[in-house]
Amino acid sequence: xxxxxxxxxxxxxxxxxxxxxxxxxxxxxxxxxxxxxxxxxxxxxxxxxxxxxxxxxxxxxxxxxxxxxxxxxxxxxxxxxxxxxxxxxxxxxxxxxxxxxxxxxxxxxxxxxxxxxxxx
Amino acid sequence: xxxxxxxxxxxxxxxxxxxxxxxxxxxxxxxxxxxxxxxxxxxxxxxxxxxxxxxxxxxxxxxxxxxxxxxxxxxxxxxxxxxxxxxxxxxxxxxxxxxxxxxxxxxx
Numbered sequence: 001x002x003x004x005x006x007x008x009x010x011x012x013x014x015x016x017x018x019x020x021x022x023x024x025x026x027x028x029x030x031x032x033x034x035x036x037x038x039x040x041x042x043x044x045x046x047x048x049x050x051x052x053x054x055x056x057x058x059x060x061x062x063x064x065x066x067x068x069x070x071x072x073x074x075x076x077x078x079x080x081x082x083x084x085x086x087x088x089x090x091x092x093x094x095x096x097x098x099x100x101x102x103x104x105x106x107x108x109x110x111x112x113x114x115x116x117x118x119x120x
Numbered sequence: 121x122x123x124x125x126x127x128x129x130x131x132x133x134x135x136x137x138x139x140x141x142x143x144x145x146x147x148x149x150x151x152x153x154x155x156x157x158x159x160x161x162x163x164x165x166x167x168x169x170x171x172x173x174x175x176x177x178x179x180x181x182x183x184x185x186x187x188x189x190x191x192x193x194x195x196x197x198x199x200x201x202x203x204x205x206x207x208x209x210x211x212x213x214x215x216x217x218x219x220x221x222x223x224x225x226x227x228x
Binding site: 041048065097109110113 | 152154156158160163164166168169170173175176205207209211214215216217218219221222
């Protein structure tokens with residue numbers, strides 16, 4: 001199955017921006033990265049798991065949770081097998097581990113996550 | 121779809137059976153109902169997909185059941201390492217996913 005590796009996390013001040021990347025590898029020519037809808041999910045201690053955003057296979061349609069709508073933008077570059085999450089106007093409670101994920105037909109597969117800490 | 125898990129916390133002894141509930145606000149396709157185990161410091165681990173199919177490498181002590189709006193995760197013969205928070209998830213729509221709020225399982 002295809003593998004996912006997130007990157008781009010770090011410490012950022014409130015109000016600033018950050019871009020996360022999710023590099024995909026190991027997908028087949030029959031079922032390439034471009035075939036799959038992709039998602040971003042975050043994990044916050046004490047607050048659980050939260051779905052954030054999704055993008056259809058060719059980027060034709062995106063969807064967002066109310067908590068990030070208008071601040072976060074999901075995009076993908078199928079030529080680079082990469083998914084992105086552009087995060088603007090970051091808040092303290094955006095502090096979390098961020099994961100990219102897709103349903104590979106045997107349930108959602110997740111990367112290992114990247115930690116974003118929003119702090120002054 | 122809103123997923124409501126119960127109970128909030130379950131405290132049991134080793135060897136006992138745990139039954140966790142996940143209720144959906146509307147009927148969902150069993151094909152897209154999953155369960156995760158979350159241990160602090162680790163990525164969530166998929167245990168069950170398709171409501172009742174164990175993910176690769178998952179112990180047969182974990183089993184999923186249910187349909188429509190009511191789904192269950194059963195952990196038989198509890199072991200100390202089963203102490204974790206468990207989440208149900210509906211991942212049916214290609215555009216949005218939903219998680220329950222989690223059930224904490226404590227091993228006495």
